[in-house]
Amino acid sequence: MHSTLPSVIFFDVNETLLDLGNVAKSVTVALKGRDDLVASWFTTMFHYSLVTNAINDYHHFGEIGIAALQLVAKQNDIFLTKEEATLAIKTPFRDLQPHLDVIAGLKKFKDSGIKLVTLTNSSDAGIASQLKNAKLTEYFDGALTVQELQIFKPDLRVYEWALKQMNVEAGDAMLIAAHGWDVAGAAKAGMQTGFIERPGMFQFELVEKADYSAPDLLQLANKILGF
Incomplete structure (x- = not known):
């Protein structure tokens, strides 16, 4: 101390x-109501931020969040375009x-x-x-x-x-x-x-x-x- x-x-x-409640709600909608996947999205986003550190390949955190959401969607057989993922994250994060x-x-x-x-x-x-x-x-x-x-x-x-x-x-x-x-x-x-x-x-x-x-x-x- x-x-x-x-x-x-x-x-x-x-x-x-x-x-971050509004972000969680927006991500849930993008993942077709699967609120159980929100934690997985957060974890995936943080994980890949550390990956970019390790391999020296920086991307804005927002970009990583969008890519992480697309990855979680794919892992759970949910169709999600990049445009939909972008809308689900960028708008609520700024407000x-x-x-x-x-x-x-x-x-x-x-x-x-x-x-x-x-x-x-x-x-x-x-x-x-x-x-x-x-x-x-x-x-x-x-x-x-x-x-x-x-x-x-x-x-x-x-x-x-x-x-x-x-x-x-x-x-x-x-x-x-x-x-x-x-x-x-x-x-x-x-x-x-x-x-x-x-x-x-x-x-x-x-x-x-x-x-x-x-x-x-x-x-x-x-x-x-x-x-």
Whole structure:
């Protein structure tokens, strides 16, 4: 556990701050009502983002999501065109709403004087659109994505690059995410970490656990800030 407050907090966005419920519904419709395949789609998308890291063949995360949806459809004998897959993912991803606890939590951090920056696997245009549509832009001092680096989290190089962009030492920075793999990557890079226990989200037993953990962002902010 770190004893000092971070000067910069990096935030994951999808599921951490923004509710992916509408994406899940859209994917379910594309897969002909098979809501049981949504988790498989998420897993496949993340898996192939790591494959692109391993073989040094970067594609925007949205492209990977579309290709992953087509793959899951094929695996389950569901006819789905690329155009249908694109429509099922791109439109809802750009228009996600924040979880109910997010604005209050961000205000807590903002009022404390800590710099807040997003750090996502999305594209530059994607995160700009998401923050604008969710009315969260005003809470952040910056928005970093992997587009320039062309390597996806949780590769350690992403966190190291982000620290350099903000001119901050690892121990003086924190990452907050609802994904155990993201927290694990940041911790390995030497950063402080906070985990949001969104429904169905858990930390992996074989990696370092988050310094702070709470059911939502407001409760996490209170823990970190000492309220």
